[in-house]
Amino acid sequence: MKFTVVVFPGSNCDHDAYHTAKHVLGQEAEFVWHKETTLKGADVVVLPGGFSHGDYLRTGAIARFSPIMTAVAQFAAAGGPVLGICNGFQILCEAGLLPGAMLRNRDLKFHCEHVGVRVDETDTPFTSLATKGQVLRIPIAHGEGNYFADADVIADLESSRRVIFRYCDSRGQTTDDANPNGSVNSIAGICSQGRNVVGLMPHPERACEPVLGSADGLVLFQSVLSQVAAHGEMRTAAS
Amino acid sequence: MKARVFVTLKPSVFDPQGQTIADALHSMGYAGIGDVRQGKYFELDVTAKSADQARTLASEVADKLLANPVIESYRVEIE
Numbered sequence: 001m002k003f004t005v006v007v008f009p010g011s012n013c014d015h016d017a018y019h020t021a022k023h024v025l026g027q028e029a030e031f032v033w034h035k036e037t038t039l040k041g042a043d044v045v046v047l048p049g050g051f052s053h054g055d056y057l058r059t060g061a062i063a064r065f066s067p068i069m070t071a072v073a074q075f076a077a078a079g080g081p082v083l084g085i086c087n088g089f090q091i092l093c094e095a096g097l098l099p100g101a102m103l104r105n106r107d108l109k110f111h112c113e114h115v116g117v118r119v120d121e122t123d124t125p126f127t128s129l130a131t132k133g134q135v136l137r138i139p140i141a142h143g144e145g146n147y148f149a150d151a152d153v154i155a156d157l158e159s160s161r162r163v164i165f166r167y168c169d170s171r172g173q174t175t176d177d178a179n180p181n182g183s184v185n186s187i188a189g190i191c192s193q194g195r196n197v198v199g200l201m202p203h204p205e206r207a208c209e210p211v212l213g214s215a216d217g218l219v220l221f222q223s224v225l226s227q228v229a230a231h232g233e234m235r236t237a238a239s
Numbered sequence: 240m241k242a243r244v245f246v247t248l249k250p251s252v253f254d255p256q257g258q259t260i261a262d263a264l265h266s267m268g269y270a271g272i273g274d275v276r277q278g279k280y281f282e283l284d285v286t287a288k289s290a291d292q293a294r295t296l297a298s299e300v301a302d303k304l305l306a307n308p309v310i311e312s313y314r315v316e317i318e
Contacts, residue, residue: 058307065304094307101309103248106255148252148310182253 001228002028004042006072006088008063009034013049013085016205020221021046024208027225034066043228044081044125045072047088049141049203059102059144060090069095081125081224082197086142089189089199098190098199099157100149106182110143114214115180117188117202118168121161124191125227126198126220135172136165136216138207140180145201147183147190154184165189165200240285241318242297246306247278281305290317 003021007014014031021029021044030040034052039045052063063069069091076082076097084092092098105111114137119130130136149157157163165188169178174186181201189200204217248254254276261275283300287293297315306313 057304061304061307093309099309101307103252103310104255106253108255108259146255150251150309182255 001043001225001232002030002041003044003046004039005029005031005046005048006068007031007033007048008050008052008066008087008091010052010054011048011050011087013087013203013205016203017046017048017085020205020208020218024218025221025225032068034063034068037067037071039068039071039075042075042080044083044224045075046205047072047082047084047091048205049086049088052087052091055144058094060087060092060094063087063091064095073097076192076194076197079194079196081227083126083220083224084197084199085203085205086140086145086201089201090144092197092199097197098192099153100147100190102144103146103148103182104144105142105146105180110141111145111180112139112141113180114139114207115202116168116170116172116178117200118166118172118174119164120166121164121191124164124195124198125224127164127223128227129223130219133172134219135168135170136202136204136207136219137214138202138204138217139214140202142181142201145183146181147187147201149184157187157190158185160193162191162193162195163187163189164191164198165202240287240290240293242283242285242293243316243318244281244283244297244301244305244313245278245316246281246301246311246313247276248310249312252310279305293317
């Protein structure tokens, strides 16, 4: 199974995602420069964290016009699993592949710390092996992760169960204290209408081995591995 | 021709930077300053045959790139 990691100028978690796919999961992994136009046979696409184009103008605002984003949109439209992590989530929002936008953190501080992240929905390719209500301890590292959308959009996200991850305390409670950036409804991650495009501000790829202080992020990658494997078998059976 | 584009957060969107600036001004003794909203200002050199055409072009790039309609609104001035 192949993970394709898109590299933008300023991406800095691309190697973390590659390492997780290649060395922790033992899968095929390849980088694709943002100027390229094909995803090189990807089964899963990762838009990594970082500061694409220096975060100039708005986070992700310039990266969304990179040539590779046409291929990413086509891959997403065809139902392919796409994971946007941190800056990757911001790019997906700017590209309109996920709704909403990021504001500056409410306290204007850059937060770099491990936080509690509750898995609220398990019917996405990246959470299928998690349990509902499971609390992951994974890091965040962002200055602009304060998720915002109009009240109508938030209501639609909630009613269609598209809020996948929420910031929480160690007991899984979504308190104001446990919300590091002021996101509406403690939203840490959401999915598309088709549920195959997932974006989140926390960094699961930085928490996939005990030596890193947490391996809680691994469940996202193991989930997509099992999902793609299952669908591959289904495709084979159908052909 | 010059186009000026002013991008601001929509009124419904909380502006923590503007709030921090307002708090600073109040602590400096400027009681006459109320709310502060921080925005962005762009000067575009535009090749166009008329002011209307320049305005259309500036609005198009503001819609596509300079402003994010989810959180921001903008206005254009042509010189």
